[in-house]
Amino acid sequence: TAAGGLAPAITSQELLSCVPELAEFCRIDAIQLYNLDSTNMGPEQWQGIAAAVQENYDRYDGFVITHGTDTLDETPYFLNLTVKSNKPVVFTAAMRPATAISADGPMNLLEAVTVAADPDARGRGVMVVLNDRIGAARFVTKTNATSLDTFRAPEEGYLGVVVGGKPQFETRVDKIHTLRSVFDVRQLKVLPKVVIIYGYQDDPEYMYDAAIAHHADGIIYAGTGAGSVSVRSAAGIKKAQQAGIVVVRASRTGSGVVPPDDSQPGLVADSLNPAKARILLMTALTQTKDPQLIQQYFHTY
Numbered sequence: 001t002a003a004g005g006l007a008p009a010i011t012s013q014e015l016l017s018c019v020p021e022l023a024e025f026c027r028i029d030a031i032q033l034y035n036l037d038s039t040n041m042g043p044e045q046w047q048g049i050a051a052a053v054q055e056n057y058d059r060y061d062g063f064v065i066t067h068g069t070d071t072l073d074e075t076p077y078f079l080n081l082t083v084k085s086n087k088p089v090v091f092t093a094a095m096r097p098a099t100a101i102s103a104d105g106p107m108n109l110l111e112a113v114t115v116a117a118d119p120d121a122r123g124r125g126v127m128v129v130l131n132d133r134i135g136a137a138r139f140v141t142k143t144n145a146t147s148l149d150t151f152r153a154p155e156e157g158y159l160g161v162v163v164g165g166k167p168q169f170e171t172r173v174d175k176i177h178t179l180r181s182v183f184d185v186r187q188l189k190v191l192p193k194v195v196i197i198y199g200y201q202d203d204p205e206y207m208y209d210a211a212i213a214h215h216a217d218g219i220i221y222a223g224t225g226a227g228s229v230s231v232r233s234a235a236g237i238k239k240a241q242q243a244g245i246v247v248v249r250a251s252r253t254g255s256g257v258v259p260p261d262d263s264q265p266g267l268v269a270d271s272l273n274p275a276k277a278r279i280l281l282m283t284a285l286t287q288t289k290d291p292q293l294i295q296q297y298f299h300t301y
């Protein structure tokens with residue numbers, strides 16, 4: 001642990017040896033890719049993790065990736081969009097440090113491995129397993145700064161649960177992912193640059209000037225309510241669009257759909273939160289700048 005939060009401290013091999021129960025029902029190899037606080041991760045690590053899954057695809061029945069909780073709604077969604085996998089890809093994490101009373105890491109790791117080893121977990125897209133719940137990377141997000149049951153999808157719920165040590169699946173994700181996804185960004189070293197601008201009372205227009213000055217390719221507007229824009233943000237969005245930047249309106253509320261509205265500027269993020277919307281826009285912009293096609297991606301991925 002580090003002052004003020006959790007920091008990665010041990011290798012993946014050491015992590016496995018903390019949970020000897022893992023060896024009882026499957027063979028596990030550990031690959032150490034990074035040892036980073038998840039707030040310091042980004043496209044380089046997304047691509048590195050995706051590549052590791054892809055390169056080792058034929059050798060394993062499933063994949064578990066340990067990750068910090070703070071940005072655990074981001075990396076899994078990138079893999080959900082880009083990894084060509086029918087095999088389970090499961091992210092897990094811990095809210096409490098290993099030294100805490102009732103540390104959650106060991107059980108989360110064990111449950112993530114049981115999900116990754118379960119044939120019924122195939123073809124469900126990338127998953128996030130914590131606290132006995134199996135979440136879809138498309139929907140779950142961190143909803144509470146400190147509590148164990150922080151990963152939720154307020155509208156869509158979970159794919160299933162882990163009960164008595166066994167995964168039990170209840171639903172499937174309808175959105176396009178993994179094998180059916182048209183996105184293949186494996187050869188790209190650099191992804192398009194997309195920033196998020198938060199909407200609030202009195203929000204200044206100069207954030208858009210900054211995005212233009214820094215040559216952003218896209219902007220996600222984390223708007224109030226259903227992505228509504230103030231007079232100031234509308235002016236900023238217009239300016240950005242004139243500079244060739246693709247703008248997508250999302251909601252800062254934490255759940256719900258931003259519906260298409262011709263009276264408002266920009267595309268809409270559907271039910272993707274701003275961080276996930278950023279990842280889809282980065283990925284979509286590798287293929288097209290056609291607003292209609294990008295909008296279609298937002299409704300289907």
Ligand code: ASP
Nearest residue numbers: 006037038068069070071
């Ligand atoms: N700051 C840490 C991280 O996201 C917190 C955690 O692991 O839960 O990497």
